[in-house]
Amino acid sequence: MSMPDRDFSPLFSIAPMMDWTDHHYRTLARLISKHAWLYTEMLAAETIVYQKDNLDRFLAFSQEQHPIVLQIGGNNLENIATATELANPYGYDGINFNCGCPSPRVVGRGCFGARLMLDPKFVGEAMSVIASKTNCPVSVKCRIGVDDQDSYNELCDFIYKVSALSPTRHFIIHSRKALLNGISPADNRKIPPLKYEYYFALLRDFPDLKFTINGGINSIDEVNAALHEGAYGVMVGRAAYNYPWSLLGHVDTAVYGVPNSGVTRRQVLEKYQAYGDSVLWRDGKKPNVRDIVKPLLGLFHSEPGNSLWKRKADAAFRTCSTIKSFLEETLDDIPDYVLDATVAEPLGASRNPFAGIQDILPPPYKRNMQELMYVYSV
C-alpha cells in the first residue's frame, strides 16, 4: 500500500470541536505535536459576517499553529461567500465546510450541518462559492448518512454530486450516520454504529478523491493501522482532547517519522503557562483561569497523582488569579519522574479496528442515469 507524502500532508489531524478546539487547546496541542493538523471549532458564516469589526477575536491565530484549517458552517450562500472572503487574509491552510454536525441548534433552527447531506446541490454550490473566494484548499466534513438515507450508494451519490458540482477533492468522513430525531449531539457520536467499511469502499470507488477517516479512533496504533490500510489521513477528536500527551505525543515520531524532540510535560507546561498568563483576562472577564486550564486536564491521564491533581485543580480555579500560581499550587502531587519524562513508546496495538475490513466492503458504487442527469442538469 503506498503511503502519502509525510512532509506536509494531513496524515493526522485533530477534529474540529465546538467549545474545545479553541486557541488555548490548539496552543497546547502544538506544544506537544509540531506536525498534527489543527482544525478550528466550527464558526457559523453568520458569526463571521456579523462580527466583521471584531474578526481577530474569532479568526486570528499564532503562526506556530500552522498547519491549521478553518471550519465554517452555514446555509446562506451570500454569507458563506462573505465569511470566506473575510477569513482569506488570515492565511489558513484550508477551509472546511461542516456537513456533519447533528446538534439541534445547528440542524434545527440553523438548518445546516448534517442536514445538508440531504441537499448535495446546495453543498456543491457552497463549495464552489468557498473555493472561488479563497486561495487555500477546500474540504467537506460529513457523516456516512442521515436518518434512513444511510445506504452506501446514497453516500456515494452525495460524494459524486458534490465533487462533480464543485472543486472539492477532499472529504473527511465521520464514519457513522447522524440521527436528526432530536437525540443529543453526544449520543449522536456514540449511538449510530461506526461503519468503517463505507470509508474504505469510498477509497476504492473514488480513486481521484482524498478521504480522511474519522470516528472512534483512540490510539496512535489505530491511527497507523488506518494509514496502513490506505487512508489518506486520520482525524481524531475526543481521544486527542482527553489524552493529549499519550496520543499527540506520538504523532510526530510514529506518524510523521521525525526523531523524538525529547520534550517533557514540564517544558510543555512552562511554555503553556507563559502563553496562558499573557492572554488571561484579555477581554475583561475572559478568558479566566478555568478557560485556560481546561485543555490541561487530560495531560496526566492514568499517571500517578492524576486524581489528586484534578481535585486540587477544581479548588484552585476559584482561588488562583494567574496560571503560574495555579500550577504552583496544584502540581505538587505529580511526581518529578512523570513531569520530566519524554513520551514513552506506544503500548502496542491492543486491537486493530480495520482488520479484515477489505472483506466486508459494500458492493461497488453504481451510478445510475438519474445521478448523471442530475449533475448535467444543474
Ligand SMILES: Cc1cc2nc3c(=O)[nH]c(=O)nc-3n(C[C@H](O)[C@H](O)[C@H](O)COP(=O)(O)O)c2cc1C
Ligand atoms: C464537544 C464536541 C464538539 C464538536 N464540535 C464539532 C464541530 O464544531 N465541527 C465538527 O465538524 N465536528 C464537531 N465534533 C465532532 C468531531 O469533530 C468528531 O467528528 C467526532 O467527535 C468523532 O470523532 P472522535 O470519535 O475521534 O471524537 C464535535 C465533537 C465533540 C465531542
